[in-house]
Each structure stands twice: as structure tokens, then as C-alpha cells.
Amino acid sequence: MNVEIISIGDELLIGQTINTNASWIGSELALRGAKVSHCAVIEDKKEAIVDALESALKRADAVIITGGLGPTKDDITKYTLAEYFNTELVINEEVLNRVKAFFERRSRKMLDVNIQQAALPKSAIILRNDVGTASGMLFEIENKTVISLPGVPYEMKHILTTSGFDFLVHKYTVSNLFHRTIHIQGIGESYLAEAISSIEKRLIDNTIKLAYLPSPGIVRLRFTSTPSEASKKLIEDAITEIKSLLPQKVFGEGDVTLNKIIGDILIEQKSTLGTVESCTGGQISKDIVQIAGSSSYFKGSIISYSNDLKINLVGVDAESIKLYGAVSEQVVKEMAINGRKLLDVDYCIATSGIAGPTGGSDVKPVGTIWICVAGPTGCNAKKFNFGDDRVRNIKITGLTGLNMLRQMLLKINK
Amino acid sequence: MNVEIISIGDELLIGQTINTNASWIGSELALRGAKVSHCAVIEDKKEAIVDALESALKRADAVIITGGLGPTKDDITKYTLAEYFNTELVINEEVLNRVKAFFERRSRKMLDVNIQQAALPKSAIILRNDVGTASGMLFEIENKTVISLPGVPYEMKHILTTSGFDFLVHKYTVSNLFHRTIHIQGIGESYLAEAISSIEKRLIDNTIKLAYLPSPGIVRLRFTSTPSEASKKLIEDAITEIKSLLPQKVFGEGDVTLNKIIGDILIEQKSTLGTVESCTGGQISKDIVQIAGSSSYFKGSIISYSNDLKINLVGVDAESIKLYGAVSEQVVKEMAINGRKLLDVDYCIATSGIAGPTGGSDVKPVGTIWICVAGPTGCNAKKFNFGDDRVRNIKITGLTGLNMLRQMLLKINK
Numbered sequence: 001m002n003v004e005i006i007s008i009g010d011e012l013l014i015g016q017t018i019n020t021n022a023s024w025i026g027s028e029l030a031l032r033g034a035k036v037s038h039c040a041v042i043e044d045k046k047e048a049i050v051d052a053l054e055s056a057l058k059r060a061d062a063v064i065i066t067g068g069l070g071p072t073k074d075d076i077t078k079y080t081l082a083e084y085f086n087t088e089l090v091i092n093e094e095v096l097n098r099v100k101a102f103f104e105r106r107s108r109k110m111l112d113v114n115i116q117q118a119a120l121p122k123s124a125i126i127l128r129n130d131v132g133t134a135s136g137m138l139f140e141i142e143n144k145t146v147i148s149l150p151g152v153p154y155e156m157k158h159i160l161t162t163s164g165f166d167f168l169v170h171k172y173t174v175s176n177l178f179h180r181t182i183h184i185q186g187i188g189e190s191y192l193a194e195a196i197s198s199i200e201k202r203l204i205d206n207t208i209k210l211a212y213l214p215s216p217g218i219v220r221l222r223f224t225s226t227p228s229e230a231s232k233k234l235i236e237d238a239i240t241e242i243k244s245l246l247p248q249k250v251f252g253e254g255d256v257t258l259n260k261i262i263g264d265i266l267i268e269q270k271s272t273l274g275t276v277e278s279c280t281g282g283q284i285s286k287d288i289v290q291i292a293g294s295s296s297y298f299k300g301s302i303i304s305y306s307n308d309l310k311i312n313l314v315g316v317d318a319e320s321i322k323l324y325g326a327v328s329e330q331v332v333k334e335m336a337i338n339g340r341k342l343l344d345v346d347y348c349i350a351t352s353g354i355a356g357p358t359g360g361s362d363v364k365p366v367g368t369i370w371i372c373v374a375g376p377t378g379c380n381a382k383k384f385n386f387g388d389d390r391v392r393n394i395k396i397t398g399l400t401g402l403n404m405l406r407q408m409l410l411k412i413n414k
Numbered sequence: 415m416n417v418e419i420i421s422i423g424d425e426l427l428i429g430q431t432i433n434t435n436a437s438w439i440g441s442e443l444a445l446r447g448a449k450v451s452h453c454a455v456i457e458d459k460k461e462a463i464v465d466a467l468e469s470a471l472k473r474a475d476a477v478i479i480t481g482g483l484g485p486t487k488d489d490i491t492k493y494t495l496a497e498y499f500n501t502e503l504v505i506n507e508e509v510l511n512r513v514k515a516f517f518e519r520r521s522r523k524m525l526d527v528n529i530q531q532a533a534l535p536k537s538a539i540i541l542r543n544d545v546g547t548a549s550g551m552l553f554e555i556e557n558k559t560v561i562s563l564p565g566v567p568y569e570m571k572h573i574l575t576t577s578g579f580d581f582l583v584h585k586y587t588v589s590n591l592f593h594r595t596i597h598i599q600g601i602g603e604s605y606l607a608e609a610i611s612s613i614e615k616r617l618i619d620n621t622i623k624l625a626y627l628p629s630p631g632i633v634r635l636r637f638t639s640t641p642s643e644a645s646k647k648l649i650e651d652a653i654t655e656i657k658s659l660l661p662q663k664v665f666g667e668g669d670v671t672l673n674k675i676i677g678d679i680l681i682e683q684k685s686t687l688g689t690v691e692s693c694t695g696g697q698i699s700k701d702i703v704q705i706a707g708s709s710s711y712f713k714g715s716i717i718s719y720s721n722d723l724k725i726n727l728v729g730v731d732a733e734s735i736k737l738y739g740a741v742s743e744q745v746v747k748e749m750a751i752n753g754r755k756l757l758d759v760d761y762c763i764a765t766s767g768i769a770g771p772t773g774g775s776d777v778k779p780v781g782t783i784w785i786c787v788a789g790p791t792g793c794n795a796k797k798f799n800f801g802d803d804r805v806r807n808i809k810i811t812g813l814t815g816l817n818m819l820r821q822m823l824l825k826i827n828k
Contacts (some may be wrong), residue, residue, distance in 0.1 A: 011452045011627050011636070015441025016595070019433055024454065029427030036427045038462070039455035041436065044625075048451070055469065070602040072626045073614070105779070106799055113604050131803060133604075152628060154806060213430050242818035274718075281703025282696025289695025292771055294719075294803055300698045300727070303689075303699045309714040309757065342721065357706055390706055 001034040001172035007041045008049060008067035008077055009151055020318065021066045022151050023168055025160065033174030034163060036198035044068055049080045055403045057144055061172050064164070071113040078121070078137070079147055091115075092135070095126060099133045099260040118152040131155055131176050136164060145171065180235055181213075181220050182242065183252045185403040189214045190197065192221070206234050208355030211345040216392050217399035218258075245411050251403060258402045259287045264349075265409045266297035273345030274407070276314055276335040277351035279369060283284040283398040299345050304335065314338050322414050327352050327364055329372075329381050336381075338375035347375045347408070349401040355386075355393045373404045375414075380404060380413050415448040415586035420464065421455045422491060423482035423565055426693060435480050435567055439574065446579060447588030463494045467568040471558055475586050478578070481565030483548035485527040485762050489748055491550070492535070495562055499553050501537035505529075506549070509540060509565055513547045541577045545569055550578060559585065590641040595627075595634050596656065597666045599817040604629045606635070609659065613652050620648055631813035632672075650781040661826045673701045673818045678763075679709035679823045687819070688757030689715040689750040690728055692740065693767035693783060697812040711757050720748065728752050741778055743786075743795050750788035750795075761789045761822070767798075769807045776805050783811050787818045787827075794818060794827050 005025055011017040019041060019376025026036045038059065041046040044067075056063040068077030082089050096118035103110040120126055127136030127147070134150040136159040149156045149166050184192060190213050193200065200210050205225070208231055209265045213220040215394045223238065227230035252261050266273055275284045285301040288294055302314055307326055310316040316334045324330045332352045339348035360366035366388045372381035382404065386396045407413035419439055425431040440450045441754070452473065454493055455464040457488055458481075468752035470477040482491030510532035517524040531547045534540055541550030541561070548564040550573040563570045566723050573680060598606060603626045607614065612622050627634040637652065641647035657664045666675050680687055689698045699715040702708055716728055721740055724730040730748045738744045744768045753762035767783025782803045786795035796818065800810045821827035 010625060010638075012437070013440050013453060014444040014593075015437035015439070016634070016636070017627065023426070023429035023432045025429070026427050030428040030561060037457055038466075039427060041453035051451075070626060070628070071619070074623070074625050082652070087551045105781075106801065108602075108605075111604050111608050114706075128794070135653035154630065211430065223781060279703075280700070281708075281712075282691075282699030282715060282717065285696030286694070286700045286808075289693075289719065289769075289808070290805055293490045294695075298695075298719055300719040300723040300728075301696060301715075303696065303717065305703065305712055305714040312716070312758075313716075315754065334466055342727065344726075355703075391704055393705070394700075 001168060001174050002060045003029055003034050003036050003062045003064060003168070004064045005036060006049070006052045006056060006063060007039065007151070008044055008065065009041070010043055012041045012067075013043060018284055021151065021152055021156055024153070024157065025064055025066075028165065028251065031179060033058055034168065034172070035175070041140075044074055044076060045074060047081045049077065050084055053084065053146065057146070059140070061143070062145040062147065062168055063144065063158075065148045066156050068149040069148065070108075071111075071117055071133070074101040077148055081124075081137065081139065081146070082121040085121060085123055085141070085146075087121045089119040089123050091118050092097065092120045095120060095135050098130075102133055125167075127159045129155055129159050130162070130338055133159045136160075138167060140163070142378065157168040176227050178225050178232060178233055178235070179222060180239065181222045181254060181258060182239055182250055183258075183397070184215060184219045184221060184249045185251050185258060185399055186249045187219065187246065189219050196242055199241055203234060203238055206231065208234060208238075217386075217396035248403075248407050251406060256341065258399060258406065259291050262402055262406055262409070263291045263297060265406065267293075269409060270342075271346040271409070272299055273299050273347045273349075274299050274339055274345040275401075276339035276343075276348060276350040277301060277303050278305055278310070278335070279355045280351045280394050280398050280401070281305060283394050284349055284351070284401050288396055299343050302339065302342065310335065314342065325364065327354055327368055327370060327384070329370055332370035332372040333379055333381050334375075336372040336379055340374050347373065347405060349373050349405055351397055351401055353397060355391070355397075356388045356390045365373055366391060369393065370403045371397065371404060373401070373408050375408050380408060415476065415582060415588050416474045417443055417450050417476045417478060417582070418465070418474040419447050419450060419453040419455065420466045420470060420477060420479045421565070422458055422479065423455075423590065424458055425459065426455045426481075435570055438567070438571065442574070444591070444593065447590040448584055449589060450587070456724055457489060457603055460490060460494045460757060463491060464498055467498065467560065470558070473733070475557070476559040476582050478562065478574075479560065479562045480570050480753065483562065483564045485525075485531055491562055495538075495551065495560070496535040499535060499537055499560075500556070501535045502808075503533040504536050504726050505532050506534045506540060507532075509534060509549050510783050512542075512544075516547055534562075541573045543569055543573055544576070545572045552578070552581065569806065573762050578796065579809070592639050592646055592649070594635045594637060594653065595668060596653055597672075598633045598635060598660065598663045598671060599631060599665050599672060600663045601633065601660065604763055606633055606660075606663075609631055610656055613655055617648060617652055620645065622648060624653075631800075631810035640732045651669065653812075654724065662817075662821050665820055672813060672820065673705050676816055676820055676823070677705045677708055677711060678703070679820065683823060685823070686711050686713050686751055686758075686761040687761050687763075688713050688759040690750070690753035690757075690762060690764040691715060691717050691764055692719055692724070693769045694765045694808050694811050694815070695719060697808050698763055698765070714752065716756065724749065728756065735776055739778065741782055741784060743784055743797070746786040747783040747793055747795050750786040750793055754788050761787065761819060763787050763819055765811055765815055767807070769811075770802045770804045781807060784809065785811065785815045785818060787815070787821050788820050794822060
């Protein structure tokens with residue numbers, strides 16, 4: 001299956017919005033064995049849409065179009081496609097009822113423009129949108145498929161994962177490449193490559209592809225091969241070897257996240273969690289509650305950003321701050337240990353650091369960060385420096401704290 | 415000047431890398447009055463490059479190509495372009511010396527493949543790369559221009575800003591399209607369109623384009639026109655009218671964010687801020703500390719996720735939770751009011767809600783969320799329902815809380 005993507009929107013062309021939709025669709029299709037060979041970003045203009053669609057249909061089996069399905073006047077995709085496929089717009093009663101229910105649930109008034117969102121091309125298969133008012137539309141032309149989706153990432157993803165991808169995978173032949181991906185925290189891409197160089201060489205000699213996919217704080221390592229049993233075995237062995245080589249770093253495989261993994265372990269161990277954060281300002285806490293059901297193990301946090309709150313609310317000894325500074329092993333330990341009692345939890349993650357871009361000194365340069373995890377059997381504090389970018393520091397510190405907790409929970413910290 | 419962008423690289427198509435290069439080029443060209451009307455992402459293949467280039471040259475004045483200029487075997491752009499423009503590769507001595515110096519400065523061994531990077535198309539104008547080893551190349555064909563650049567963002571940006579953009583701006587007429595963008599919180603795209611329909615009609619009648627750019631909790635509204643004084647005046651008047659129509663909703667213009675705006679107001683008013691969060695779990699707190707310098711106004715937060723912490727740490731009356739439930743006006747008010755005292759701040763934002771996907775009841779369905787802002791002159795609590803997606807609820811609740819604070823700070827809350 002060869003797919004092309006057309007992203008519609010002036011905001012993409014003038015760089016106001018980064019085209020994350022195309023990346024997401026590309027990566028999801030790759031996971032399903034399909035290939036994206038071309039992606040076009042075009043203007044919200046009828047001629048541009050028709051030109052791009054015609055070019056794409058010459059080359060690809062399927063074309064996925066995103067954008068231009070909103071209720072406002074600048075959204076012209078639906079009208080352009082109806083004309084292109086020579087069909088008329090008719091009110092779809094099921095969609096109309098769903099749009100009505102959507103507004104009722106939110107106790108909001110439904111407008112004429114919203115009713116128009118139920119007017120859909122007669123010849124299209126409607127792809128249900130449970131999370132918004134713009135339906136997906138699927139057109140079949142000879143042996144080719146055109147899917148039109150809203151540009152709102154959340155709605156686009158919902159429609160593709162609940163119906164769009166399945167339709168394509170059933171209709172077309174996908175290459176059955178075999179993929180596995182492991183997730184690694186706490187080691188940079190080049191150091192990882194060095195640490196596993198002999199394993200990587202063995203895989204490459206056996207035509208197994210390795211891809212390093214870095215993001216702040218995390219590297220995903222993807223293995224790709226033919227679906228032969230021999231290749232699968234080689235990848236399995238390589239993953240086992242990397243896990244035993246870097247048990248503190250490798251935290252999961254497949255479609256996982258660190259916050260989800262920690263939640264699962266805490267539920268299994270019937271343990272509870274809280275955080276006392278300074279430089280991360282709630283980043284860790286916020287990451288934890290992204291997981292549905294986190295209320296069963298997460299009790300809460302204190303974000304003691306000011307020294308006053310560290311002393312008055314968390315009970316850090318004022319003398320410790322005076323002697324060692326707020327960014328110190330002593331203070332971060334007091335934060336974590338006191339946090340366990342104050343929040344009445346089994347485990348507490350604490351952070352204190354200089355996120356930047358200013359506030360550093362010769363002794364404690366920007367980026368100096370202390371993280372401590374306290375648990376029933378003691379605490380573990382470590383010092384880091386992730387550089388001088390504020391947002392990146394906060395993000396990486398959060399992930400590192402979560403991974404240190406994971407290590408303590410699994411008794412693999414050192 | 416009409417420009418098209420061609421981004422070369424399989425990593426872009428399979429979503430391993432997000433195409434930030436195209437966004438950056440688009441936004442920089444827009445600032446310089448040029449228009450990007452099409453962007454293609456293609457495979458590292460000769461036919462794909464030639465096809466995309468031919469299509470682009472039919473439509474555009476200039477084509478900017480990024481990617482495929484590295485030293486490894488999969489980098490074929492230079493060879494493809496040399497063949498396409500019917501020219502040969504010759505060693506450019508100046509470039510060779512620069513590449514040599516580049517390796518010497520880093521005390522790294524120079525390889526044969528690196529020497530080959532000084533072999534450049536004879537007919538091309540070489541665009542100097544001071545920060546890497548792959549030169550930019552500029553080809554002129556009739557009145558059209560093709561610029562080929564390395565895909566490394568840092569190198570691509572360096573070459574365009576030091577020579578590429580200047581060349582284009584001098585060669586072609588730029589259209590100075592005039593853009594303004596305002597940011598709106600707390601009203602959906604379709605309601606916004608209805609609220610400003612008469613203003614929008616007037617603008618459209620005067621050929622001024624309006625684009626709605628929605629993201630969870632926020633809609634950006636972009637106005638585009640010719641740079642005539644009359645159009646600018648019409649846009650200015652429209653923005654003034656929308657601001658006076660929706661003062662609670664319109665929070666800023668241009669390159670702004672809600673957390674930055676609030677920080678600026680708090681600094682100006684010499685006031686301090688804290689949060690007491692339940693359902694948002696630290697989202698608001700984390701958003702506030704993204705801003706460098708937030709420690710001058712942000713003191714900290716209590717994330718009272720469990721009822722125990724609401725009672726024991728925040729001092730919410732156990733009786734209130736028993737009578738009204740944790741998700742109630744009474745409880746969220748106590749959280750905000752007590753938070754002001756506990757955190758010793760002027761303003762406190764509190765949240766309590768059912769983020770989902772489960773935990774709802776008939777009386778309080780999933781998505782029921784209370785937000786309260788307490789300040790020196792009283793408090794303001796409101797109930798919302800943003801739907802049943804957990805992550806989205808947390809995000810929108812956070813933005814809504816920040817906007818309610820903004821309204822109180824500016825005394826425009828109602």
C-alpha cells in the first residue's frame with residue numbers, strides 16, 4: 001500500500017503551525033506496513049486541492065487529506081471534494097443526531113453552521129467522528145481511496161484509529177515488515193550507539209535495520225526486519241541483551257510511556273505516590289495524572305517553587321537552605337523525605353534545580369538539577385545537568401525523576 | 415515572489431522527524447513578503463526529486479530544496495541536481511579549504527567522503543556554509559531559481575539567513591502581504607464565527623481574508639490583506655471591535671501565550687500567584703513555570719488530588735466534601751480561598767473536576783469541572799464541561815483557569 005498525504009492550510013505554509021499531522025500519519029502507517037511516499041502542504045484553495053489530489057492519485061493507492069473541514073467560511077475541502085467526485089451534499093441524519101447530542105452534552109446552542117456539518121457528500125462513506133463535529137469522508141474511485149479528515153490533530157487521530165486505518169489495511173496489501181521498538185531513558189543517542197555497537201553490528205550483518213529516534217530525555221530504538229523467524233529471534237536476543245546491559249535505562253517496549261509503566265507498577269505493588277517539585281513546577285505531577293485511573297495511587301503534590309514554601313509548607317530546614325542553597329542534595333532530600341509524610345504516600349519524587357536561562361553561578365551553573373526519590377526503605381538523590389534550555393530541562397528532569405522512581409520500585413537503582 | 419519548498423527524506427515521511435524546516439522557511443519568507451504556496455515532502459530518490467522539482471518549477475518563481483546533501487551513500491540530491499541542470503561536479507578549492515579547516519578545528523580525521531563534499535556543480539552559485547561541510551547550491555534557470563540546502567536545521571537556517579533569502583528578495587518582487595493574528599480563549603470556532611459574522615462579512619467584502627486556527631481551548635484568528643493603508647485600517651478597526659465585543663476572550667496578539675501574558679501583568683501589578691489543583695494535577699503550575707523569570711511572581715502550588723489532601727493539607731471542610739462532593743462550587747472556592755493564605759499569594763487558581771474517562775454520575779457527568787480564582791477582592795467560581803477526553807479536559811481547564819485569572823487581574827471578569 002502506497003499512501004500520499006495532503007495537508008491543507010495556509011497556517012502550515014506560513015509556519016504558524018508545524019505539520020505534526022503528516023508526521024503522525026506517516027509513523028502510524030509505517031507501523032501498519034504501509035508506505036508514505038509523498039506529502040504535500042497546500043493552500044486552502046480549490047485549484048490547489050484539485051491539483052494536489054490529481055497528482056497524488058496518479059502515484060498512490062490511497063490519499064489522506066487533512067484540513068479545511070471546519071464550520072467556518074475558510075473551510076472549503078468538503079465542497080471541493082463533492083464537486084471533484086461529482087456528488088451532492090445531503091444531510092446525514094445519523095451525523096446530525098450525533099452533532100446535536102455533542103452540543104446537548106455540552107449544554108451549548110447549536111448553530112446553523114454546525115447543522116451544515118451534517119451535510120455530507122452522498123457518494124462518500126462517512127467516517128464517524130465521536131470527538132468533534134466534522135465527519136471524516138472516504139471516497140472510492142476505481143481501486144483508489146481518498147480519505148478527507150479534519151485538521152484538528154485530536155479529531156484526525158480519532159477517526160483514523162477507529163476506522164480509517166482499518167479500512168486501508170483491509171483493502172490494500174501491506175508489506176509485512178517486522179518492527180519492534182524499545183524505549184530508553186537517561187542515555188543520549190551517541191552514547192547508546194557506542195554502548196550497543198557490537199549488538200548493532202551483528203544485527204546489521206544480518207540485514208536488520210536499527211533506527212534511533214531521539215526526543216528530549218528519551219531515545220526510542222526501532223528494529224526492522226523481514227518477518228522471518230530467524231530475524232525475529234535475532235531481534236529478540238538483541239533486545240534481551242540491551243535490557244540486561246542497561247536495565248536502569250530501558251523502561252519499556254512498544255506503545256508505552258514512563259508515566260503509564262509507573263502507574264502499573266504502583267498498582268501492582270499497592271503503593272502510593274506524591275511529588276514535591278521546585279524547578280519542574282508540577283511537570284511530574286501533571287505527567288502522572290495524564291493516566292486515567294491515576295487517582296488510585298497518586299495522592300498529590302506540593303510545588304514549593306519559593307524558598308518560603310520549601311520552609312513553611314514542606315518543612316525544609318531554613319538552616320539547610322542557608323548552608324547548602326535550595327539546589328542541593330540536602331534540601332532535595334528533605335523535600336522528598338518530608339513529602340512522604342506530608343502527602344502520606346509511600347514514594348515521593350522531589351526536584352530542585354536551576355532550569356535557566358539565568359540564575360546560575362560558577363559553583364552551580366544553569367542546568368544544575370538535584371532529583372531525589374524517597375521510599376519506604378530510604379532515599380536516592382542524584383545531581384544532573386541537562387544544559388541551559390529551560391523548557392527542555394524541565395521536561396528531561398521530569399522524565400528522569402519518573403525513571404528514578406521506576407528503578408527504586410523495581411529495586412534496580414544504584 | 416512565489417516559493418515552493420521540497421523537503422527530502424524518508425525520516426520525514428515515516429514521521430521519525432517532524433518537518434520543522436518547512437515551517438521555519440515558510441514563516442521567514444512570510445516575514446519577507448514572499449509567499450509559500452506549496453510544500454512537498456519526498457523520498458530520497460532521483461525520480462521523486464526530479465518529479466517534484468519539475469512540478470514546482472511550473473508554478474513557482476523559486477524552489478527551496480532541503481536534505482540529501484550529507485556525505486553518505488543515501489545522499490543523492492547533489493548528483494541528481496547536477497544531472498538535471500546538465501552540469502558537472504568540480505572540486506571547489508575554497509570550499510575544500512573550509513571543510514579541511516572545519517575538521518582541523520574539531521581535531522577530527524577528514525575522510526574521503528568529506529573531500530567529496532567540496533565537489534560541487536560547476537554551474538551553481540555556491541552558498542557558503544560556515545557551520546557544516548555541505549554547501550548550499552543555487553541554480554538559475556531562465557527567470558527561476560532553485561536553492562538546495564542541507565537538511566540539518568542549523569545549517570539550513572545559517573545559509574538562508576546569510577545569503578539565500580537576500581538573493582531571492584533582490585531578484586523577485588515581494589508582495590508584502592499584511593498579516594495580523596489575535597488569540598482567543600474560551601469560545602469555540604463556530605461561536606466565534608457567529609459572534610463576529612458582521613465584522614467578517616465586512617472584511618471579506620473588502621477582500622481581507624480571515625482564518626480560524628483552533629487548538630484545544632484556544633482559537634487564533636488571522637487577518638490577511640494587501641499592505642494598503644485602507645486594508646490595514648479595516649483590520650485594525652475589526653480587531654478593536656472584536657476586542658471590545660469579547661474582552662474576556664481575546665487575550666493577545668502576535669507571538670504571545672497566555673502564561674506569558676499573565677506573567678507580564680503580575681509583574682506590572684507586583685502581585686503573586688499560586689494554584690491549588692485537583693483534576694488538572696499540576697498542569698496550570700507547570701504552564702506558569704515554563705516562563706523564564708516566573709519565580710518573581712509564582713510562589714508554588716498544592717496538588718490536592720486526593721480528598722484526604724484537600725482536607726488535611728488545604729483545609730477544605732470535610733463536611734463540604736460530604737455535603738456537596740469534591741467537584742462542587744463550595745469545595746473549589748475553599749481550595750482557592752485557603753490556597754491564597756497557605757501559599758501566601760495574592761491570587762490563587764483552583765480546579766476540581768471529573769477529567770474522565772470514568773468517574774461521572776448522572777448529576778455530575780464526566781467532564782464536569784469547577785474552576786475558581788480567588789484574589790484580594792473576592793473570588794469567582796465557574797462550572798464547565800469540555801467533553802469526555804481526559805488529556806484534552808486537563809489542557810482546556812488549565813487554559814481556562816489562566817484566562818479567568820487574566821480577567822480578574824484586568825478587572826474584566828463577570
